[in-house]
Amino acid sequence: MASGIGAALLAALLFGASTPLAKLLIADTPPILLAGLLYAGSGLGLGTWLLIRRVRKQSVSAEAPLRRADVPWLSGAVLFGGVLGPVLLMLGLSLTPASSASLLLNLESVLTALIAWVVFRENVDVRIFLGMVAIVAGGVLLSWNATPTATVPWGALAIAGACACWAIDNNLTRVVSGGDPVQIAAIKGGVAGAINVGAALALGYRLPDAMHILSAGLIGLTGYGISLVAFVLALRHLGAARTGAYFSTAPFVGAGLSLLLLRETPGLSFWIAGGLMAFGVWLHVSEHHEHEHAHEAMDHEHLHVHDEHHQHAHDFEWDGREPHAHPHHHAPLVHSHPHYPDLHHRHDHE
Structure with a gap:
């Protein structure tokens, strides 16, 4: 149990830091191309590690390989989490302050828990539900504040759409979480990176200079690749709803870095929303669940x-x-x- 919590918090730390860092690159790189470069960096980095591991011929302690039955689940995870989600996030970042965008990402944990509860019948008790309400309230407050036009908060809606895609991804990945997490993350990164970069080039965008490509690749390797490896391990030990709850700490990491690196000055609503979300996260991580149960x-x-x-x-x-x-x-x-x-x-x- 402790190892799952540690993995979830590590995933949150790495992904949370990637949001304001990606914001630094979005001005010079189209959203769909940046999303592709982030995942390509993840896929190439983890793929290299898999190759090194194969050459070293690890012993019987290696992780279980993926099976044919895992393909449909992993394909859906790649589509929603590796292709649609990152593109929507990059679009949202281009219209929303990174600090507010980081906190809006807390909606991912709420949607993850709802899908786990309703579709996969994972237990979500009153404490988890109240935590969701607090996080949603904070998200609504931020959405109301982050309005790029006079009528529709397109940036906030795009980020909310990214959260929905990742929530679907989290629940699909949960099904295959018994498999090798590095293999899962490498496949997702490689496929998603190739699709998004290919689509960007087909639309006429050009690759940025070597420094931008390297920067995006390194951010993707840590914030999307290694973070996903840790997230899959957490799914294995905690389930989708609880892993999502611990992962809710990621936006606070991103928001803090945004204030330091980008010198943003959010208003009062940002701090109120942050307090609501912090309370919701606390309700999640302080849960205790014990009862007699049967294993079939x-x-x-x-x-x-x-x-x-x-x-x-x-x-x-x-x-x-x-x-x-x-x-x-x-x-x-x-x-x-x-x-x-x-x-x-x-x-x-x-």
Whole structure:
């Protein structure tokens, strides 16, 4: 559980820092091209690491590989999270102050939790719901303040659309979170980067100079690539709604950097919205969930240690090293302990 929280907070820190840094590049790079360069940097960087790892021939402790059944889920995640989401975010950044844009990104956790609750039947209790209400209230306040025209807040709406795309992405990625997180993030980055860069070139945009490309690639590797690896690990341990709650700290990182780097001077509504969102995040991360629950028989594959949920024999010669990944069987089990909706606790609640 602690490892999942740490992974979620690391993902939030890296992604939160990427928003104001990307804002520094948006003036000289079209949104669709910048989105492509960010993901291309992620895909190339993580792809290089996968190649190095393959050459080193890691032992049995390597993560579980993706399977054919994972392809539809991962394809949907790439479309919404790797193609549509970043383009909408870059469009929103071009019309919205980075500090307000960073806090508006808190809407992603709310939409992630709603989809997890309604579609995937993940448990969301009263505390989580009240946290969502506080975050939404802050988001509405920021949207009202960030108005590039006299009638419609297009920048805020574009960022809200990006949050919706990433919420869908988070829930689809949750299904395949037992697989290798580096492989998942590398595929998403490589495919999304190629599509967005290709579309930008087809529309007649030209690549920026080498320094801009390198800067975008490095921001993408850390803020989109390594951050996504940590996010997938958090999904594995916490489920989509809780991971989204911890990830809600990302906009505060981005907002803080925006004030320092871009010298923005937000008004009173920014601070009120920030307070509402901070209260909502606190409600999320202070949740305690414990009850007697039943585990049904299950067969799957993921990186694991032999804890109380993994008491099984091996049909291969095992050197005793942990964690390791291999196909394994879970026998039915009934017990009680604090838990989140991780790979083994996605059960119904009465």
